Amino acid sequence: MEVTLAKALGTCFGVQDAIDEAMSPEFKNSLTIVGQLVHNPQVVEKLKNNGVLLINGIEDIDKIKTKNVMITAHGAADVVKNKLKERGFTVFDASCPLVIRVHKAIKRMVLDGYFPVVIGRGKHVEVKGIVGDLDEFYTIEDEEDIQGLVNLNKSKIGIVSQTTNQTEKTISLIDKIKLACKDADVLFKNTICKPTRDRQIAVDEITDVTDILIVVGGKNSSNTKKLKSVGDHKKVPSYHIESFKEINPDWFINKTHCGITAGTSTPHEVIQKVFDKIKEISSLISQK
Numbered sequence: 001m002e003v004t005l006a007k008a009l010g011t012c013f014g015v016q017d018a019i020d021e022a023m024s025p026e027f028k029n030s031l032t033i034v035g036q037l038v039h040n041p042q043v044v045e046k047l048k049n050n051g052v053l054l055i056n057g058i059e060d061i062d063k064i065k066t067k068n069v070m071i072t073a074h075g076a077a078d079v080v081k082n083k084l085k086e087r088g089f090t091v092f093d094a095s096c097p098l099v100i101r102v103h104k105a106i107k108r109m110v111l112d113g114y115f116p117v118v119i120g121r122g123k124h125v126e127v128k129g130i131v132g133d134l135d136e137f138y139t140i141e142d143e144e145d146i147q148g149l150v151n152l153n154k155s156k157i158g159i160v161s162q163t164t165n166q167t168e169k170t171i172s173l174i175d176k177i178k179l180a181c182k183d184a185d186v187l188f189k190n191t192i193c194k195p196t197r198d199r200q201i202a203v204d205e206i207t208d209v210t211d212i213l214i215v216v217g218g219k220n221s222s223n224t225k226k227l228k229s230v231g232d233h234k235k236v237p238s239y240h241i242e243s244f245k246e247i248n249p250d251w252f253i254n255k256t257h258c259g260i261t262a263g264t265s266t267p268h269e270v271i272q273k274v275f276d277k278i279k280e281i282s283s284l285i286s287q288k
C-alpha cells in the first residue's frame with residue numbers, strides 16, 4: 001500500500017508562532033493562556049509540562065495567578081484585552097495576523113454602514129473575538145440561519161468568514177444569502193485564510209487518488225473535522241484520529257493507497273508518528 005502525505009497539512013504559521021512564544025523560557029511557570037491556544041491535546045500537554053497555565057476564557061479571569069497572560073492565535077476582542085490590562089496583567093497578544101485582518105475587515109464594513117455578519121460558528125473563540133467589539137451582529141453557520149438575517153431586514157449587509165471555514169460551503173451560503181436578501185446590498189470579503197485553503201485543496205487532490213484517508217487532529221478542532229468531511233464527501237473511507245495509537249490495522253485491508261492530512265494545529269511530529277505507523281502496517285499487510 002502506498003502512503004502519501006497531503007501537499008499542505010499540519011500546523012499553520014499562526015498557531016506555530018503562538019506555541020513558540022508560549023514555550024519560550026522567559027514564560028516558564030509565569031504565563032496564563034486565555035482560551036485554548038490550539039485544539040490539540042498533545043500540544044496542550046506540552047504547554048502544561050512547561051508550566052503554562054490555561055483558562056477557558058475571560059470569564060475565568062479570577063483564576064489567573066500569573067502576571068503574564070497570552071491571547072491565543074484565534075484572537076480576542078479589544079474589550080477582552082482591555083479588561084485584562086485594567087486588572088494589571090501584562091498582555092502578550094499572539095493573535096494570528098490573518099485573524100486580525102478579519103477584525104479589521106468587519107470593523108471597516110461597519111464604518112461603511114454595513115450590518116456585520118460572520119459566516120462561522122457563533123460559539124467558536126475566533127468568532128467571539130471577531131464580534132466582541134461590535135454593538136450588533138449576526139452569525140450564520142448553516143443554511144437554516146439565513147431566514148433570521150432576512151427577518152432583520154437590513155439594506156446593507158457586510159459579511160466576513162471565520163478563517164477556517166470550508167470554501168465551497170461558504171461560497172454556497174453567500175449565494176443563498178444574496179438570493180434571500182435580494183433587495184439588500186450584500187458585500188462579502190472572503191477571509192478564509194490561505195493555510196486553511198491550502199489544506200482543503202491538498203485534501204481534495206489527495207482523495208482523487210487514494211482509497212483511504214487518515215485525518216490527524218484534535219477531536220474538537222473544527223478545521224480538522226472539515227478536512228474529514230472532504231473525504232466523506234468524496235466517498236473515500238476517512239478516519240479522524242488524534243494520535244497513531246487510535247489506528248486500527250483493519251482499516252487498511254484491501255486498500256492500495258492511503259492519504260494523510262492534518263488540521264492547522266496538529267504538530268508535525270504527531271503526523272510523522274502516524275505516517276510511520278501506517279507504513280509499518282502496510283509492510284505487515286504486504287508480507288501476508
Ligand code: SF4
Pocket residue numbers: 012013014015073074096097098099163164193194195196264
Ligand atoms: S488557521 Fe489561519 S487564521 Fe488561524 S492561526 Fe492558522 S493561519 Fe492564522
